Amino acid sequence: MGVYDFNVKDMSGAEVSLKDYSGKVLLIVNTATLCGFTPQYGGLQDIYNKLNEKGLEILDFPCNQFGNQAPGTEDEIHTFCTGRFGITFKQFAKVEVNGENAAPLYKYLTSNTAFAGFDKEHELSPILDKMLSEADPEYKNKPDIKWNFTKFLIDRQGNLVKRFEPTVDLAVVEKAIEELI
Secondary structure (H helix, E strand, O other): OOHHHOEEEEOOOOEEEHHHHOOOEEEEEEEOOOOOOOOHHHHHHHHHHHHHHHOEEEEEEEOOOOOOOOOOOHHHHHHHHHHHHOOOOEEEOOOOOOOOOOOHHHHHHHHOOOOOOOOOOOOOHHHHHHHHHHHOOOHHHOOOOOOOOOEEEEOOOOOEEEEEOOOOOHHHHHHHHHHHO
16 A cells, blocks of 8 residues: 555545656645744745656645644635745645544554654754653654644655654755655
8 A cells, every 4th residue: 555545635625536646756744824833834835846847746734633723724724825935735625644533644654654753953842842742751652743744755656755753954855855856
C-alpha cells in the first residue's frame, strides 16, 4: 500500500484520488490558520513557486485538532490563506490526523514514520515539549502527529520518503524536495 491508494476530499467535499498525483513529488502538510507556525504558509508558497514546474505538488490539509487553531469553514480557511499568503497550492477538506477519526491517509503516514523530534534551536520547541510531555510523558515514542505543519515527503512513485516536524527549517525541507525532483 502507498499514498496513491488513498482518496481524500477536496474543499467542496468531492473525492480526489491521490493517483491523480502519480509522477509528482508531494509534500503533504496538516495546517492551521491561527498557529505560531502559520507563517510557514509563505515559505511553502515560495517553495511551490520554485519547484511546481519541476513536479512538486503541496497538498494542504487543514486540521483543527491542535488548540482549535484551524477554526472556520474550508472556504474561510482558503480565503485567509490566499489573501494573507497568496497560496496557490491545493487545499483539501479539514481532516483529523490523530485518533479514531483520523483520515486514512494520515493513519498510513503516521503508521509508517516515527516522530522525528523537534529542532532544539527553534524557539517554539521548548514550549511544545513542555506542553506535550505534561499531557503524555511518552509522547516522543509515539508516531502520532504532534502539532500543526507536520510535513510528509512523497517521491514520484508514491513512496513515503521523510517526515518533517513543524520546527524543521523550510530550507531543509526544500533541499530534500530538490533531491527528488
